[in-house]
Amino acid sequence: MPGADHEYRLYGELAGWWPLISPPGEYTQEATYLAAVLSSTAAIPVHDVLDLGSGGGHVAMHLKDRFALTLADISGDMLDVSRKLNPQCAHVRGDMRTMRLGQQFDAVLTHDAIDYVTSRDDLAMVIATAFAHCRPGGIAVFVPDYVKDDFRALTGSGGGGEDGSGRKATFRERTWDPDPADDWVQAEYEFILREADGTVEVVKETHRLGVFARETWRQLLVAAGFTVAPGFANRSMPGKPPANLIIGHRGLRPSPSSAQANS
Ligand SMILES: C[S@@+](CC[C@H](N)C(=O)[O-])C[C@H]1O[C@@H](n2cnc3c(N)ncnc32)[C@H](O)[C@@H]1O
Secondary structure, eight states: OOOTTSOOGGGTTTGGGHHHHSOGGGGHHHHHHHHHHHHHHSSSOOOEEEEETOTTSTTHHHHTTTSEEEEEESOHHHHHHHHHHOTTSEEEEOOTTTOOOSOOEEEEEEOGGGGGOOSHHHHHHHHHHHHHTEEEEEEEEEOOSOBGGGOOOEEEEEEEEEOTTSOEEEEEEEEEOSOTTSSEEEEEEEEEEEOTTSOEEEEEEEEEEEOBOHHHHHHHHHHHTEEOOTTGGGOOOSSOOOSOOEEEEEOSSOOHHHHHHHO
């Protein structure tokens, strides 16, 4: 995972292209599903939600009418993009492995930013962050793009957004696993960025993305103090279910093992 001083260009100097590379409208169906999950899964009513790795706020923009959102990201540039889209939401800069706001929420959501966690130790740290910010009775919802159990190499393309000035962006990607023995895969992106005056810049960037076995997720969630209910994927909700959905439930009372370590 790149540190705060070593972000991928996509989330640093190129952040202003994010709404064109990954247009907010593409998140509508999945966000509808996640809103239903957030509303119906916890033991307490869910009003306030912490979004860890909120990026440009494209998921958040579909949730903000239903929940009071706090949007956290390691990239100041991505937070600036999100602030324009979601001025009514609280924004905070922080590393999801280590940040502590001294505040608890009814739910903690970590959407595709969890892909940037590429070691078990870091995944355990993010889960500990989620636990520390999750109110008793609340839930932590993780939406990784990939899990090791069913990862397959892929190629694809996307983007196509255009802004009022005429700027356009598209991308191609190839994601593959150089070494199935470890917990990450490699995504090779080619971003085609067309300025309003027709100038085109092609940016190639390789990202390292985490892929953890479902059993690893379960073990780390339980070690942090969450419980994990099996079979959630079978529940029917409005919208489109994400490829992977992992939910930790924080009990209404602290468990003896988790109370000291995580609160
Ligand atoms: C794919 S983007 C998230 C897009 C977001 N779902 C949206 O709706 O716009 C991934 C984000 O993860 C953030 N990120 C990566 N590592 C992080 C970390 N350790 N802590 C917080 N954010 C992180 C990046 O800065 C980037 O904004």
